Amino acid sequence: MNYAFDFGWLADYWPVLLKGIGITVELTLVGGVLGVSLGIACAWARALGPAWLKPVVAAYVEMIRNTPFLIQLFFVFFGLPALGLRMGELQAANLAMVINLGAYGCEIIRAGIQATPKGQFEAGASLGMSRIQTFWYVVLIPALQRIWPALSSQIVIVMLGSAAVSQIAAEDLTFAANFIQSRTFRAFETYFAATLIYLALAIVLRQLLRGLGWTIFPKRAAR
Amino acid sequence: MSLIEITEVKKRFGDNEVLKGINIDVEPGEVIAIIGKSGSGKSTLLRCINGLETIDEGSISVAGAQLLPDELHLKALRLKVGMIFQGFNLFPHLTAGRNVMLSQMVVRKTPKAEAEAMAKKMLERVGLGHKFDAYPDQLSGGQQQRVAIARALAMQPIALLCDEITSALDPELVNEVLAVVKELASEGMTLLMVTHEMRFARDVCSRVVFMHQGRVHEIGPPGEVFANPKTAELKQFLGVVH
Amino acid sequence: MSLIEITEVKKRFGDNEVLKGINIDVEPGEVIAIIGKSGSGKSTLLRCINGLETIDEGSISVAGAQLLPDELHLKALRLKVGMIFQGFNLFPHLTAGRNVMLSQMVVRKTPKAEAEAMAKKMLERVGLGHKFDAYPDQLSGGQQQRVAIARALAMQPIALLCDEITSALDPELVNEVLAVVKELASEGMTLLMVTHEMRFARDVCSRVVFMHQGRVHEIGPPGEVFANPKTAELKQFLGVVH
Amino acid sequence: MNDFTTWDILRNLLLAARWTVLLSLVSFVGGSLAGLALLFARIGKGRLGPAFAKTYIELFQGTPLLMQLFLAFFGLGLFGIDVPAWLAAGLALILWTAAFLAEIWRGCVESVAKGQWEASSSLGMGYLQQMRWVILPQALRVAVPPTVGFSVQVVKGTALTSIIGFVELSKAGTMVTNATFEPFTVYGFVALIYFCLCWPLSKSSQILERKLNVAHRNH
Amino acid sequence: AIQPAHADALATIEAGKLIRIAVPQDFPPFGSVGADMAPKGYDVDVAKLIADKLGVKLELVPVTSANRIPYLQTNKVDLVISSLGKNPEREKVIDFSVAYAPFFNGVFGPADIAVKDAKDLSGKTIGVTRGAVEDLELTKIAPADASIKRYEDNNGTISSFLSGQVDVIATGNVVAAAILARNPPKKPEIKFLIKNSPCFIGLNKNEPALLAKVDAIITEAKKGGALDAISEKWLGTKLPADL
Ligand SMILES: Nc1ncnc2c1ncn2[C@@H]1O[C@H](COP(=O)(O)OP(=O)(O)OP(=O)(O)O)[C@@H](O)[C@H]1O
Ligand SMILES: Nc1ncnc2c1ncn2[C@@H]1O[C@H](COP(=O)(O)OP(=O)(O)OP(=O)(O)O)[C@@H](O)[C@H]1O
Ligand SMILES: [Mg+2]
Numbered sequence A: 001m002n003y004a005f006d007f008g009w010l011a012d013y014w015p016v017l018l019k020g021i022g023i024t025v026e027l028t029l030v031g032g033v034l035g036v037s038l039g040i041a042c043a044w045a046r047a048l049g050p051a052w053l054k055p056v057v058a059a060y061v062e063m064i065r066n067t068p069f070l071i072q073l074f075f076v077f078f079g080l081p082a083l084g085l086r087m088g089e090l091q092a093a094n095l096a097m098v099i100n101l102g103a104y105g106c107e108i109i110r111a112g113i114q115a116t117p118k119g120q121f122e123a124g125a126s127l128g129m130s131r132i133q134t135f136w137y138v139v140l141i142p143a144l145q146r147i148w149p150a151l152s153s154q155i156v157i158v159m160l161g162s163a164a165v166s167q168i169a170a171e172d173l174t175f176a177a178n179f180i181q182s183r184t185f186r187a188f189e190t191y192f193a194a195t196l197i198y199l200a201l202a203i204v205l206r207q208l209l210r211g212l213g214w215t216i217f218p219k220r221a222a223r
Numbered sequence B, C: 001m002s003l004i005e006i007t008e009v010k011k012r013f014g015d016n017e018v019l020k021g022i023n024i025d026v027e028p029g030e031v032i033a034i035i036g037k038s039g040s041g042k043s044t045l046l047r048c049i050n051g052l053e054t055i056d057e058g059s060i061s062v063a064g065a066q067l068l069p070d071e072l073h074l075k076a077l078r079l080k081v082g083m084i085f086q087g088f089n090l091f092p093h094l095t096a097g098r099n100v101m102l103s104q105m106v107v108r109k110t111p112k113a114e115a116e117a118m119a120k121k122m123l124e125r126v127g128l129g130h131k132f133d134a135y136p137d138q139l140s141g142g143q144q145q146r147v148a149i150a151r152a153l154a155m156q157p158i159a160l161l162c163d164e165i166t167s168a169l170d171p172e173l174v175n176e177v178l179a180v181v182k183e184l185a186s187e188g189m190t191l192l193m194v195t196h197e198m199r200f201a202r203d204v205c206s207r208v209v210f211m212h213q214g215r216v217h218e219i220g221p222p223g224e225v226f227a228n229p230k231t232a233e234l235k236q237f238l239g240v241v242h
Numbered sequence D: 001m002n003d004f005t006t007w008d009i010l011r012n013l014l015l016a017a018r019w020t021v022l023l024s025l026v027s028f029v030g031g032s033l034a035g036l037a038l039l040f041a042r043i044g045k046g047r048l049g050p051a052f053a054k055t056y057i058e059l060f061q062g063t064p065l066l067m068q069l070f071l072a073f074f075g076l077g078l079f080g081i082d083v084p085a086w087l088a089a090g091l092a093l094i095l096w097t098a099a100f101l102a103e104i105w106r107g108c109v110e111s112v113a114k115g116q117w118e119a120s121s122s123l124g125m126g127y128l129q130q131m132r133w134v135i136l137p138q139a140l141r142v143a144v145p146p147t148v149g150f151s152v153q154v155v156k157g158t159a160l161t162s163i164i165g166f167v168e169l170s171k172a173g174t175m176v177t178n179a180t181f182e183p184f185t186v187y188g189f190v191a192l193i194y195f196c197l198c199w200p201l202s203k204s205s206q207i208l209e210r211k212l213n214v215a216h217r218n219h
Numbered sequence E: 001a002i003q004p005a006h007a008d009a010l011a012t013i014e015a016g017k018l019i020r021i022a023v024p025q026d027f028p029p030f031g032s033v034g035a036d037m038a039p040k041g042y043d044v045d046v047a048k049l050i051a052d053k054l055g056v057k058l059e060l061v062p063v064t065s066a067n068r069i070p071y072l073q074t075n076k077v078d079l080v081i082s083s084l085g086k087n088p089e090r091e092k093v094i095d096f097s098v099a100y101a102p103f104f105n106g107v108f109g110p111a112d113i114a115v116k117d118a119k120d121l122s123g124k125t126i127g128v129t130r131g132a133v134e135d136l137e138l139t140k141i142a143p144a145d146a147s148i149k150r151y152e153d154n155n156g157t158i159s160s161f162l163s164g165q166v167d168v169i170a171t172g173n174v175v176a177a178a179i180l181a182r183n184p185p186k187k188p189e190i191k192f193l194i195k196n197s198p199c200f201i202g203l204n205k206n207e208p209a210l211l212a213k214v215d216a217i218i219t220e221a222k223k224g225g226a227l228d229a230i231s232e233k234w235l236g237t238k239l240p241a242d243l
């Protein structure tokens, strides 16, 4: 090996890296919370919603799931201003992530809803609840519990995928890595450090989601 | 006027006519057992009365009000008629107490404290006061079914429909559920129940309805129906179930 | 020497001692019914005999060979003792015929033609020769259970363990499965079966084992056990199941 | 500066899309084989296999594919191991795909009812025989839709190979935009081509799923 | 930090009759592609010039700002001609040749934005291509409350300007001219020039022979007018006298 690793620069660029971590975390949090919410709404629409809404949501889901995130991001950031909708790179990044996770979350959550035994809907109905009430109070939580592991994985994937936002100058962790290496030309050390940080974030995020699952769902297996 | 009036009710699934003109009048306080072979339409009849299925012809009225298939009428109906299923259908993510409270709070907008008091009372009534905080999967089948009964009772229905509520239970647990039903009957609750427990039907019910191929084939007090089955079908049916 | 010797068998799940020292000797050709309340350890006992659970203490021997928990001994054991489950557990991706053929070909390396002939024969024996090419989901529960019996028989076991093989069936289908078992018994097959069908136990079995809280509480010929239950527990149990 | 016609743009993107297809195929075929091996390690008995597989999966699912590619190509180069770009790309994509497929398939194997294991044990089958004849055939049926569904992620994932010099669809898009300064035309086409590649996969996955659900209801 | 893999890269190049040079393809006018997807641009022509003078075959390796240095460090290329700017940190990692290209970069913005010098950038958002020379220079001179948005490539920078995501951009005059040529609603006008800091060729450390050879070729090309021709072709003007 003819390359001497040198992590000394890390001290100088630590603030850049920290800021990058902060933004990646923020993007993941906002994207996760709003994206899952959007996913729930879309899953409801696709599984139980009015007939006219189903194809609309289906088209949205297919569009998003079959095109790269980066291009969605470009259209939000560079394209929407043409329609008079201008936002900063962070808002654009957040919006793109919400739209993206919303589509994936929709399909995952829908599977959970469709696995709900028919008897649960009927029990809700026979107690006088409306369809929406039955969905909200009876169906949703067990459905989420059923697909929680899949949803958690998707949120981690979205966190890792958020790297693309560096392309619209949002200063996330990948931006920080690229910025540092463009100044120092120490690509290996920078990317290696970034990889480790991503790994740590992914592990922590997964644990957090597991913990969240433990707190919102009662401790039993959903059937 | 009868409490529940079922008049010439017909129900088709596609080409399959499952109910071929049903007529039953249920008086307040009556306890009616519905028996019959698998596929004879027993569940479908109960589901029609509760509005879970729409009927194709005929009419059903409960306490004088016609059953109409829009959300508002259905809701009103379901506040009058409770239903309990073979599969219990408890909400798995809620404790027993919450299961009983939920519909009161959501449908009737009962304040929480009141709903909780009612839930306590109803769980006591089915002998499960101490299981208020247990989740369904921590309860035996019989206990789950009793929670389902408490849940229906908490809505203070004027009649209760029970679809084979003991047949998913182990023999030992059947009795604890039937005991609860028996008590309800003795307190004057109007009950329509599909059941395979002939002994229970004989002891507790005021009338027995034998359904066969979508029709009420025989109907009468249990003494008569069990002792003197008039049709060959009923004779055979009673033979099979021993 | 007995065919199956169960000596002081103990089995724990964590802190829960489920079998607390079981002793039963089964002679060749005996038909033994195991009865008892839910949770008394009936299934666990059968599973231990078949090596699906390892035992903590005591010993089990089948046809003189000790049951040891390594793959080789287990395989040898399972060729001698067949087991049939409440849930049928047919392989859903294979036809009835293939279900019966598979283990012969894979475990015994029987040539295909021979395995097929055997499968035909065994399906005939349970009255399902014509269903050779049907998939499990095209069969009724009773038919599925009979295929499961044929599958076990095709391995030519010297004894058969049956765990509540009729309790997932509708009443009408129970009889067709019991008829098959009765015939096996009359042909001299050694049978250990957990069952809730008291009438069947009385008519067909040579001995009845009543289990209670992980122990053999009473054991004897059905005439004795059913007519003169000695312990309060058995009396109560028989009362409950009527 | 702009000597591209619209046709030039589309033509160049389509030519580059061949790489996208090729890389996807390689990662998918290779990833399936590696994923199968990993699956056996993950669900096998013993301690070492599952522990290794778990760590592997955590590692590859927990880091960005971009970084994996970078380290596979340049990182190894740093140690004097000169891996050609196609090998590094193939290897990294295969290893990454394997991690996800193994995890998807594990779920499918675990969805096979416990009774199937018990029934086959009680018929005297050994572990491998059970897997081969009873468990995998059933798991496979359940596995097809999510596996096909994941292939969409693989197709999109190949875009990241541009970091080690591949000019596939996305990279070609960037290059052409930088020559033409017509991002909307170019990225519009890029999105369209991706959609044409991915949508049939998503759709067939959904159709398969529906078929399977119908089949399941009969059980 | 780098030891040469071979005793002498130049000898290897001459023995193999092949030089591998990293060039950009997302950074016009220095490097982009033609309709046939072949690289073209200032950097590409310089690469051709060097290969010519060395009398060896040329292998062009298209790179991005993220991977150009790793290509060099892992000996996958011999030279990086990718409009590199110099700073002390970079000099610790690789060596630089003499300057081979001038730097006609400025801050551009629409007419209605009043910016005359770096101080006026206060409170403005400026778009720039990350890691390019103008990024390094702008970072030095911009006031603390100017917000610099760094995009991945020229396209990002330009798009950010055209879509109004930034007030002004820092880029080459040729790039600004290319934008103007498209006749957009927002026309970039030159506000002020950024200090002239030229571009250099990057190569691995401890390659004195190769460095000397490249320096000699560039120096000769400057004198002989070859570099002027390249500059005319891509930047629309002759080399400045002080390069
Ligand atoms: N949703 C449905 N769609 C189509 N056919 C149905 C539906 N529900 C019930 N049926 C058919 O209607 C007939 C009567 O069914 P029903 O469930 O009322 O019978 P049952 O008397 O309750 O039988 P069991 O004792 O098995 O519960 C059956 O032939 C059944 O296949
Ligand atoms: N895998 C297991 N892990 C922990 N406990 C178990 C396990 N299997 C059975 N048990 C416990 O062992 C006890 C006996 O179970 P077993 O299934 O043998 O009873 P059973 O007599 O067959 O009852 P049933 O009539 O309900 O089938 C029960 O308390 C049960 O909870
Ligand atoms: Mg029914």
Ligand SMILES: [Mg+2]
Binding pocket: C042, C043, C044, C163, C164
């Ligand atoms: Mg059992």
